[in-house]
Amino acid sequence: xxxxxxxxxPLARERLRGLLAEQRGVEVVAEAADGQHALHACAEHRPDLxxxxxxxxxxxxxxxxxxxxxxxxxxxxxxxxxxDAHALSAFxxxxxxxxxxxxxxxxxxxxxxxxxxxxxxxxxxxxxTGAPQGGQRRSHLCARLRGSLRLIPVEDVHYLHAExxxxxVHHARGEDLIEESLKSLEDEFGERFVRIHRNxxxxxxxxxxxxxAPDGHVQAVLRHGKAPLEVSRRCVAGLKExxxxx
Numbered sequence: 001x002x003x004x005x006x007x008x009x010p011l012a013r014e015r016l017r018g019l020l021a022e023q024r025g026v027e028v029v030a031e032a033a034d035g036q037h038a039l040h041a042c043a044e045h046r047p048d049l050x051x052x053x054x055x056x057x058x059x060x061x062x063x064x065x066x067x068x069x070x071x072x073x074x075x076x077x078x079x080x081x082x083x084d085a086h087a088l089s090a091f092x093x094x095x096x097x098x099x100x101x102x103x104x105x106x107x108x109x110x111x112x113x114x115x116x117x118x119x120x121x122x123x124x125x126x127x128x129t130g131a132p133q134g135g136q137r138r139s140h141l142c143a144r145l146r147g148s149l150r151l152i153p154v155e156d157v158h159y160l161h162a163e164x165x166x167x168x169v170h171h172a173r174g175e176d177l178i179e180e181s182l183k184s185l186e187d188e189f190g191e192r193f194v195r196i197h198r199n200x201x202x203x204x205x206x207x208x209x210x211x212x213a214p215d216g217h218v219q220a221v222l223r224h225g226k227a228p229l230e231v232s233r234r235c236v237a238g239l240k241e242x243x244x245x246x
Contacts, residue, residue: 006038007053035059054081065093143176162199
């Protein structure tokens with residue numbers, strides 16, 4: 001079993017590393033001090049299990065787990081935290097187990113057995129959705145890049161355009177592909193983005209004007225767009241109403 005340990009406390013990582021060394025067939029392939037580095041480590045090493053602290057700087061453990069749900073193959077997640085108040089959120093993030101610090105050897109062993117069961121039944125039980133549960137919204141989108149990844153702050157996204165099985169994220173630093181559906185992104189970020197076409201969501205604050213093109217189609221002019229985007233007929237009325245309240 002290949003394991004990544006993610007905790008911002010060096011002593012906590014050392015304790016977990018020591019406990020895992022006593023377990024047969026377990027290899028720690030990477031350690032991380034925050035959620036962002038944990039995601040990079042998982043993209044590089046493709047672990048079977050991630051031991052995640054919840055309270056970490058930047059991207060915390062709960063958000064990291066929601067990103068990991070979209071990884072293929074999807075690693076199992078076990079939370080290790082000093083607080084038991086996050087248990088419900090942890091299981092909404094589809095964690096396999098929840099360990100309270102200081103982690104005891106017998107509880108860790110039991111969690112590893114749960115992970116082995118999860119791995120054995122992965123094809124039958126793995127959820128294909130990358131959308132977070134429990135109404136939680138991510139602060140970043142995650143683009144996979146040949147064994148690595150790029151984390152894109154949602155606040156930097158100008159618009160999202162669906163192309164076949166991918167969504168192209170147009171953001172402040174360029175464009176990236178993500179393997180998520182436009183519908184799941186709309187469900188998660190509906191307060192920030194508005195649909196202008198069946199294949200396009202636009203950040204509300206990006207729209208500065210609606211205008212009619214010579215061919216009669218309505219177009220949305222974006223604050224940072226290289227060219228206007230077409231607005232479908234069914235979206236025009238709702239979009240105009242939305243713009244009144246911006």
